Each structure stands twice: as C-alpha cells, then as structure tokens.
Amino acid sequence: MPPESSTSAVISEESVESVDIRDQPAIWTRLIKNPSVIIGGLIIAVILSMVPAAPLLTSLDPTDISPRNRNKPPGEMTVHKDEEGNKYEIKAVMGTDKLGRDVYARVIYGARVSLLVGLSVAIIAVSIGLVIGLVAGYFRLVDAIVMRVMDGLMAIPAILLAIALVSLSGASLFTVIFAIVIPEIPRVVRLVRSIVLSIREEPYVEAAISVGTPTPKILIRHVLPNTIAPLIVQGTFICGSAILLEAILSFLGVGVPPETPTWGNIMAQGRDLFQLYPHNIFYPGIFLTLTVLAINMLGDGLRDTIDPRMSKEI
C-alpha cells in the first residue's frame, strides 16, 4: 500500500500502467540485482560458450562410429585413431552409446542444435506474432478472422501439430524449427493483441488521435514500445519451451535426423538399453534440464524486473 491509499479523485503514481523503459539505469541495476537473472544468465553463458568452444572441449568427432567402443559406462577408456592412424586412448567421461560414439562429445556438440532451435524459434515466432498481433489489435475486421485462426491453431496440441508437420515434410533442422514456430505464434499474437487493446484505450493514444497522428504512426510510436518488454519475456520462455519441444521430437524419433548429435537424439538412441546403460539418458537429460531451467529462471527474473505487469500471468 502506498503511504496514502489512493483516492479515486487523486490518482496515485501507481496507476501508471507501464514501466518507463527510458529509466535505463534503474532497470539495469534491478536486473543485475535479481538472483534469477544472475544465476540463469551465468548458466546460459556457460552453455552458449560451448557452441564455439566445442572443438576445444573435445578432440573427438561426435558422429564417429566405433564398434570396439560400444556401450562403455562413464569413466572407461576408449580407443581412437588420430589423422595418421595412430591409436590413442581417451577416457569417456560420459561413456559411449550403442554405436560407440562418445556421449560427452555428442552432448557438447548437441548444445549447438538446441540453442539454434531455441533462439530461432523465439525470434521468428515473436516477429511474426508481433506483426499479426499489432494488426489484429488495431483493425477490427482483420481481428475477427485472425483470432478465429489463432483459436483453431491453439486448439491443436502443439506436439501433434509439430509431429505431423515434421513427418509430412521430412525431418530436417528447418522443418523442426518451422514445426515448433507454428504452434507458438498464437500465444505471441494473443499477448500482443491484448497489449494493443489495452494501450489503445489509454488517454495518450486518444490524444495522439486528436492531434491527427495517422494510425501506422500511432502503432509504431505509441503502441509498439509497450510490447517490447513483455515480448522479451515471452521470447525467453518460448526459447525454453522450443528447446524442450525439439528434444521431445528427437526423443520420439520425429525430429532432426538421428545422426545429428542433439540431446534428444542421444536420449532416443539410449532408450532400448536404458536399464543397463542409463548414462545415455541422464547426461544429456541433465544438460537439457539445466539449459531450460536457466532460460526459465532468466525469464522469471526479466519478467519481475522489466515487466511487473506480466507477473500476473504465468
């Protein structure tokens, strides 16, 4: 409660709807003081650094099949050949899979696919959703049609939509991204649309109308900036759920081609021998969980600091 319970005639500062993005310093200090942002951000930084550093972290090729190294439990030595054909031994910290591929190398390289899918899905879904949402929120006729389509898309379970899309158009990284983007779009559209609908009622938008500002300018100047903070937050969560969904698709055998090292693929190939060699599932599982957890923590922290309004939603 503010020191004075606000009276209806006297509007308190709290009725100011959105956080002032221009208050940059305040936001940055709040961000770096938020434990979720720090912890989430650090974990993400570490996993992100695995993308360029993968060749430094392991000398092994994640796709190298070797019958002699099959199904080694974590910690056992594996035998490899270097370019001149000389044999050397390396300890398989995370063991090997049923084709003798090194799980550690596959996990390290697997981060690439996961992060690529997560980031591109977030960026594409947010961009498309933003445009559709802005237009739908401002033009009633478009709105009626678009929202029916969005309702329909929302009704189809995301995973079924994705599975069906991938299986129909053939497994490739591109189709996986496409298949995950489609079911995410309606959620972005709904968010943007609800912001547009509430902002267009704001007196400052009405003031802009009465000083003759044309509609496209109103959208860009007065409405769009209000969507940025919520979209950053939403984009973060989409990134997390896209990584999860990509792993699920791979795990179910309908994702990126099985020879590509992805966390989901490693787990999928470890399924049948799981009771004997659980490491095939647990190591990538740990990385997958940590990554998604870090992204969700970052999202939570961002939401609490840059977009307090959204804390009401999930």
Next chain:
Amino acid sequence: MWSFLLKRALSVIPVLLVVLIIVFLMLRLTPGDPAANIAGDAATSEDIAKLRVELGLEEPLPVQFGIYMSNLLRGDFGDSYYYKRPVINMIADGIEPTVSLALFTIVIACMIAVPLGTLAAYKNGSWIDRLIMGFSVVGFSVPVFVIGYLLIYFFSVKLEWFPVQGYQPIEDGIGGWAYRLILPASALSVIFIALIARMTRTSVLEVLNEDYIRTARAKGLPQSKVLLKHALRNAAVPIVTIIGIAIAILVSGVVVTESVFVIPGLGLLTLDAIQGRDYPTVQGLIILFSVVYVLINLLIDVIYTLLDPRIRY
C-alpha cells in the same frame, strides 16, 4: 443462463471448423508430395500415383474438402493404412489408458498444487515461498521423459518397487490399475504441479491485495478464514483457467509418457501412426485431441459461471 450456454456452445463451431481446415490443408499444402512421403522411400512412381488417386489428391481442392467434411460429419475417419481397421475403432481401444493416465495426473496435481500455491502466497517472501517457487521453476523445466526415466531407474530398476513399464486395464482390478499408473502419473504431474502451484500463488496473492480482503480483516475474521473463505474462492477462476490451458500441455505429456512407460493409449497410437505414415489415423487423432481441448475449455467456461456470479455473458 441457458441463452449464454447455447451461445457459448455455438461459438465452438467456428473454432472446430478452423481446426478441420488446418488439418485438411496440412496434408495438402506441406512442401513435397504427401503421397510420396506416405508411401515411403521404397515406393515406385506407380505406387505413388496410385496412392494419390486413393487419397483423392487428384481432385480439385474444394472437392477434396467436401469429401473430407462429409466423411467427418458422418463420423467416418477412414481406415488405417497400416492396420486396415477403421480409425475410430483404434481410437476407441486407446481411450481407456489415456483417460486413466490424464485423470490420475490432474487429480494428483491439483491435490498437491493448490495447497502448495496457497501456502506460498500466504507466506509470501518467506523461505517456504521461495522453496515452493524454486521447485516450480525446476518442475517446469525438467522434461517429462527425464523425470520418467529417473523414476523408473530408482523405483523400478534399483528399488524394484514398481514394474518397469506397462499398463493394466481397469477391468482386471482397480488395485493393479492404480499401482501401475503411479509412476507414469507422478512423472507427468510434475509439470502440472509446477504450473498450477504458480498460478494459484499469483492469483491468491493478487486477491489478497483486493479491497474486500481488507474488509474481511476489518470485520475481525481470523487469517485462516480470510484466506480460505474469501481469497481462495475468488482466486478459483484463474486457477480453473490454467487447468484448461494445461490440457493442451497434457496431450504432449501423454504422448511422451505413454512412450516412456509403454502404455498402449492414444499417445502410443499417435507415434505408431506417425512412424507408419498412417495418415488417416494421425488426422483422426489430431481432430480428436483438438475437439477434446475445445470441449474442455467450453466446460471450464460453464464452471466460471458457477464460481463467479458476476459472469453472465
């Protein structure tokens, strides 16, 4: 009241129509020849041409759509390519395990999550709140198959308390049915506990800031009554909403969980159908799941009117 119900029920029609159109277009418009995809890599071009005719792909789009709709309206989902049985019969066989798993999960989740969320809101800012919310973020991030395998590894492989996988129909004994559902339902419920607990906390917190809570306290009511009688009742609408949204997530969870625990339900059927390129079955399942989603959300809107006397559309 009745006019509202009727109106709400009718509003389902356009959504379902859109779903049917999307499913229809998906088969026809995805890049590449669906017939070739369905026929598989070993198929000859004659096979594919034959399949195209069989699928009705040689007809113009509107005609195809007419045939598709009239079949659906007659309840004809076509025959499975793979099993050569009507899709509708195969779905009927898979319903029991899936519904059992879903209901079991939702019941467990609500029983645990609502009290947890309320507690967290009540102890807002305390270590117990942070603990519950911390669990919530983790629960939201761990993939269901990782939890599933963890549970199998510890409780089935190591401790041998539960069978590793499988399902027992309810008619073979309710005890065995429940016993075999405990692990899969626990694995699946984690994400819902996280989701519902979080929503409960937020909405209870929000309600606790309302003026009528202050009024209730000004009446001299003890905290417990304020919380249970005034706060939770008002927080119910968003909690019920989130359960409706959760149904969509539940479907994907069911597919994965059934696959991990080898439960012969609709999820496993979906995967089989996808891997066998059994398009009529896939189509039937997508439509079924979407209809269920739409109907459950319809049901939830009806529940709103019972929970909140202000809602009269």
Next chain:
Amino acid sequence: MQNTTDPVLSVKDLTISLPRHADRNNAVTRVSFDVKPGEVLCLVGESGSGKSVIAFSVMGLLAKALNITHGSIKLQGEDLTHATEQRMRELRCTRMGMIFQEPMTALNPVMRCGDQIDEVLQEHTSLSAGERRQKVIDMIEQVHLPDPQRMYRSYPHQLSGGQRQRIMIAMALILEPVLLIADEPTTALDVTTQAQILHLIRELQSERQTGVLFITHDFDVVAELSDRVAVLKQGEVVELGTTSQVLSAPEHPYTKMLISSVPLHEPPERHAISADAPVVLKTENLDKHYSTFSFNRKNVVKAAQNVSIEIRKGETLGIVGESGSGKSTVARCITWLIESTDGRIWLAGDDIAKLPKRDLRNLRRKVQIIFQDPYRSLNPRRTVGQSIIEGPMNYGESQVEAMAYARELMELVHLDPDGLDRYPHQFSGGQRQRVCIARALAMRPELLVADEAVSALDVSVQAQVLKLLEQIRDQMQLAMLFITHDLRVAAQVCDVVAVMSKGKVVEYGRAKELFSNPQHEYTKALFDAAPGRHFQFARN
C-alpha cells in the same frame, strides 16, 4: 464504567515511519487528537498527507512496510499499539467499525451481501442462525435499503454504488461499535448519492452516540458533516478546532490556502460575450447510441440524445452531470474520438457530417481535448517536447518551428521551457496537466474541450489550473467546452451551463441565472445535494 464524555478514541504523538527511499521519513509525525462519543471528527488533507494511514493504524490494518514508531492509540482507554493480533480481531467490528472508499471493490464479489454481514455476527456473537438472520435483516432496514430480503440474497454487483456503501455501513455498525472510521466513503459516489450516505452516517451515529473518525479531502463534506476538524499537511496536524472555527477563521497559512482554493458556489460576475461573436461549435440533435447484441435481442443504450449546444468564440460552455449522464460521450463525439449516431455538428460553420474525410483531418486540429488523468495522458516513453510537437508535425510544421512554438507554450502554461527534454514522470500531476494544455494549444485550436480536466487534482492545484485555463481562453479567444461533475468548478469557469442527466440536456442557460434560479427538478435536486453549499468558507 466509562464516563460518557471520555474520548472513545485518543491518539497521542502518533508517529508512523515510511520505508526507506520514500520521499519523507514519516508518513505521520506526532499526530494527536481525540474523538468523543457522538462526535464526528474529520481528518482533512490533500493526497499524500497521511490521513488514511492514521485510519488504518487505528484498525490495526497498516501495510507491513509501515511501522508505528512512537505514540499511542487508545480505544476507550485500551492501548491498541501494543495489543495482540488476537485482541485486535476481537475489537474490530465490535468496538470499532470501518467503511472504505471504494464500495465497488470493498465487498466480496462472490458472496451474497447478507452472508457478508452475517459473517460479522458468526465471528463475534453466539447467536443462532435464525437470530442472526433476523438481526441482519433489521440492520439492512436501518440503513434504508429497500426490500431487505432481496438485498440479503443479492450479490454486490447487482447493487448500485450507494447501495453497496449502505451494506458496508450495515456491516460496520451491526454490533454497535463505539467508533466508526470512515475512509473517504463518499469520494467515489455521485453528489446525490453522497448526500444520502452522509445523511445516513449522521443519522446512525447520532442515534447511537457513535464517535466517527471521518477521512476526507473535500472541504464541502467537512462543512456538511463534522463537529471538529483536523487539517493534515505532510503527516502533521497543522490545525485542529471546531468546524466553524477552522473553515471560517483558519489560522495556519496552509489551511487558509486550502480553504481559499475551494471554488465558490456562486458564479462570479462575468463580462458578457457579445452576441455577434462567431459561433465556433454548434450541435443539433446529437445522438450517440450503443448497441449490444444479446442472443435474441438488441439492447440499445442511448448515451446521448438530442443534444443541441452552441459555443461562441471566447465563451466557456460547461456540461455538468453525474456519472453516466452522457457528458463525456458528448465531448468524445465533438472531438471525433467516437462517431455520433445521428444529428449534426458544425465546426466554425462547416457541417462535419458532409465533409469528405480529407477535409475532416484539417478540421480535426481545430478541436483539441484535455483528459482527466494527467498520469495517463502523456506517453511515458516520449519527452514532453516530443508529445507537444507531435501534432504540429503531423500537419507539416518543421521540427524547429514546432519546437520554438512549444517553448513559447511552456512559458504560457508557467513551465520551464527547458522541461521539454524531460519525461512525464519527472513532472507532478498538476504540471503534467499543464503540459497537456500546451499540447492542445500547439495545434492552434479554436475549441478546447476539457473533459474533467481538473477532477484528479488536489484542490490547491485545481485552483491554479482553472485560473490558467481561464487566462488562456481570454488571451487566445478560444471557445471552451468544460465537462465536469463538480458544481463549484462549473460555477467558477462557465459562462453557459448545460445540465445533463441520462443522456439528455435537462437545463441549459447562462451560469449566473441557472445557479441562482434552477428550473428543472433534476438541477434543483443536484444543487440541494451539493454538500457545504450553505457554509461560508473563509476567503483571503
């Protein structure tokens, strides 16, 4: 046994600290006052004066961030500052009851009204269900609600604001507490409803000899209701005395300033607008209907019907009415924020309905509007300067030109022109409203519409903004349409007044005549209901 003249509430040296980083250390500093049985004490102050904090501290409902650091609160001699939570609960509603500002949100929306009153009895008495029900019904009758049985069964949303406030009063007084705390209970209500509620509070408290601590920002309400008054400024009592003493002969300069800011009820003598001054705006039978489609029928809400008004250059027309009277609808039709259903609008001689869209755009700049809420009328992400020059640049002015004029306008509205580079949150409410005026003027309008433009401001700020608006109107020879619910404000600034009720103009005439001799029943009722109109406020 207590002596009957012993105070029911005695507050001594009360100091309540604010959390760190607040704009001052204490919400309330060393405040002392007594409330005697059967007495109404008003705590009056502007927003941020700490008046509500005092009310909540008595009830033990302070927010966790606020702490009583010093002083005592005694209810019939019992110290509340050190009472246990258990004891406070027992006292609430039995010995002290409270009613709140927002009747719309103060009742639980999913519980029947009767059950909500009944809860008090369940908690504090051991009466049987039947006895409780009878007592609740009796109480509902005592607050003069019609059909108590039906009221008992009603949900809050089925009642009007005034009815809900009666339910709140019934709830607070059913156990006959010795003290009633009322926190701005009529601020959210229309003037006629406000009069009824004030009357009800007076009636019940004098019957029962209840002591009342009444929080308000409105000196009219003080004049109407209170026996004694304490004036708060920034958490300190600057003046305490009987009502007539404080209002007619205030001693502290702050009190003097506040009281002289209260607009007079009688319109001042105004120079007449010459009859040949050009008509800037004229509407003829303006209608605005809203249709909602229910399942089988169409519901039409007539927000404005047959509104015909006329404003000349240099003249102010006031539209006065309660909420839902359609006054804002008219303002929005005239500024083309919404489209009127029927009727004609002439602006500077052009019939708007007949103009093509392109010419409409040029006409639009001739009408500018100022809104009620100064905190939401400016885009928080754009500097004040950007907001002001947005309009002129839409019509082809260069940024340099527009900026130069904006600097002039800032001086005109008594703001520092260097403030153009700042953001709205760096300005106070009154300053933002000045910025909004500058933005409107930047368009060089002929008609300025002020839609409750001073209603959200504290009385001292309100007086300044009103003065500014008048000065600008005279200087620029604008026509002004002034929408307000406040009769005093209307009396001060309007040449001509239109009284609206239920979408229709019920009375229309020169302010001087209309205020001294209202004709229509509704206007009379409205004037009668206005609190404090028979009270002579001190003037400087």
